[in-house]
Amino acid sequence: MAGPVWIDGRREDSVSVCDRSFQYGDALFETFLIRDRRPCLWEAHLARLRLGCERLGIPLPAPETLWREALAACRGVAAGVLKLQLTRGCGGRGYAPPADPRPTRVFSLHPLPAGLEERRRLGVAVRLCHTPLGINPALAGLKHCNRLEQVLARREWRDPDIYEGLMCDTEGRLVEGVMTNLFWREKERVLTPRLDRCGVAGVVRRWVMDRLRAWGLQVLEVRAHPQALLQAQEVFLTNSVIGIVPVIRWQDARDWPVGETTRRLQRVWSS
Amino acid sequence: MAGPVWIDGRREDSVSVCDRSFQYGDALFETFLIRDRRPCLWEAHLARLRLGCERLGIPLPAPETLWREALAACRGVAAGVLKLQLTRGCGGRGYAPPADPRPTRVFSLHPLPAGLEERRRLGVAVRLCHTPLGINPALAGLKHCNRLEQVLARREWRDPDIYEGLMCDTEGRLVEGVMTNLFWREKERVLTPRLDRCGVAGVVRRWVMDRLRAWGLQVLEVRAHPQALLQAQEVFLTNSVIGIVPVIRWQDARDWPVGETTRRLQRVWSS
Structure with missing residues (x-):
């Protein structure tokens, strides 16, 4: 990763190998443009994430939590890229997801691509x-x-x-x-x-x-x-x-x- | 994970969020039955892994290394399951894989399913x-x-x-x-x-x-x-x-x- 990473709100950059995104790609992501310390088109991204969560059966974290963590990640960033990856978390038996999944939220900050x-x-x-x-x-x-x-x-x-x-x-x-x-x-x-x-x-x-x-x-x-x-x-x-x-x-x-x-x-x- | 995990030969159980298996499911895996401290059908599994590596463009680690790590993981195990996950590792720009990927090897040990x-x-x-x-x-x-x-x-x-x-x-x-x-x-x-x-x-x-x-x-x-x-x-x-x-x-x-x-x-x- 080029920039800092937050997992479930804490500055960390590694995940358990049991995370289902590592095992099966069992996760969703959103990539936000940051302009003036704010992720752009927040509501539209969140609507797509919500739809994905519904279709995959991953519980959507409280939008206020996501917004707070997104804002914290964008602090002081005039222009850049914010990525949110939401995984189904760990657990389950093989492909069978756990009955009560505890999703993992990963925010990461990246520079704008050159050119x-x-x-x-x-x-x-x-x-x-x-x-x-x-x-x-x-x-x-x-x-x-x-x-x-x-x-x-x-x-x-x-x-x-x-x-x-x-x-x-x-x-x-x-x-x-x-x-x-x-x-x-x-x-x-x-x-x-x-x-x-x-x-x-x-x-x-x-x-x-x-x-x-x-x-x-x-x-x-x-x-x-x-x-x-x-x-x-x-x-x-x-x-x-x-x-x-x-x-x-x-x-x-x-x-x-x-x-x-x-x-x-x-x-x-x-x- | 139910049992111990080895990443690139070391007892660890977390990976970088930049690992491409976490990001994109950019990885392969094999699941071996363990009988009497040995993974069964090793050559057949390795042949499929090799084919997968060729088709995805992931360099296959030295088979001797994989065999040594597999045997070490199976030490003392009369019956069980050994999983090998081979990822493209970290790096690259977005979907573009790095020109010179350094794959991650994850071995993990699991009990036989009940019944x-x-x-x-x-x-x-x-x-x-x-x-x-x-x-x-x-x-x-x-x-x-x-x-x-x-x-x-x-x-x-x-x-x-x-x-x-x-x-x-x-x-x-x-x-x-x-x-x-x-x-x-x-x-x-x-x-x-x-x-x-x-x-x-x-x-x-x-x-x-x-x-x-x-x-x-x-x-x-x-x-x-x-x-x-x-x-x-x-x-x-x-x-x-x-x-x-x-x-x-x-x-x-x-x-x-x-x-x-x-x-x-x-x-x-x-x-």
Whole structure:
């Protein structure tokens, strides 16, 4: 870890090997952008965490506790990244979770990734990954800690000029980037992959969809093949840390200009 | 953990929160039956671990080191369970693994589950799980630490009379039990699900297939719907700890007698 770690409110940086996140990836996480000593979009992140807890059967800690610990971690931090990992804790027999789980809360502080401003201004290049995303509605949308698919996809390239890899499901439909959600504009319509079968339902993705609809634009969640991007007038990526980043190149496929919708969203995002 | 734990050869029971198994389930594991101070089927387990390491890009520690640490953990243990978890270790940026990973080895000792002999003798009841297994050839066959599907499936029942849940893939084909592999006999043919799209390629599953073929029986790996079991003359489950256990009831569907193939395999297994 780059920065300090708090486990259940105490400055510690190790966990029991019996923790179910270590054993099975039996956990959820949220990654917050810190601006001026505050985690951004707190309520939206917490809503996703709550949904994940309900679907996995992990008791959500008191939101006041999480907020207090988050604020304490962000103390004095003008800009950075706060990660919250919530595990099912220890216990149970094998895969069977304990009847009365005692979740582990892990907050950790990280610096902003380098080159963020430049990427937002100039845009980034992407590639298409070979590693597919398995389809499973039971886990779709959640930011859980079973992330081997993302690890394998991210291992596919080392070229630092490629910022992100786009992933398809096992049926060849676009889902998301390894660490981002994906949008593209076709004339007056903005499209983004449906996430009912796999993928992470990003907090900034939701923010972007709400914002675009408030502006009267049509936003569609679709099952599309990657080739659909060839018809796009503009393409952009979102996540909690990068915000909104234009895609200017799909390696070996085509280039795009930075689009007007991307710029308009960026202006509101950073204001 | 019920028993002692060794991390990289030292008696410790906590790991850094930066360990990638805690963060992403970026790890593999093996579960050995201990008989008379020795882990059983060592070479077969190690072969699967090696395959997993190759596919995930985790360097396999020197087998002599693993063997030495395994023997030390089994010292004085007449019967029990040894678990080895091999993680990618710490490091990397987000999902991107470090270029030069330093894996973490975790050995832990556990008692044999209660009631094992009785289950082998009398057989067990199973149910069909609703939680599906996602299809992903990139991970199929491996005993990796992304196990949320198993956790969710195991949460579906608490009835102690149900020993195991059978799981299908998202296309409705039988794959395996939550913690076991599945076999059934139809006349002279023994069938087991194909594991090229999901599932764990069990070490005892392999042992059973080799043994049956050595006896001149036909063994087929198939994609079958659960209803195929209704035609079976006998059904059994395998894993490294339970060995071979007959299934005598599929809840709300049908009963089976303990079959002759099951008994014959059990006799060789325990000899």
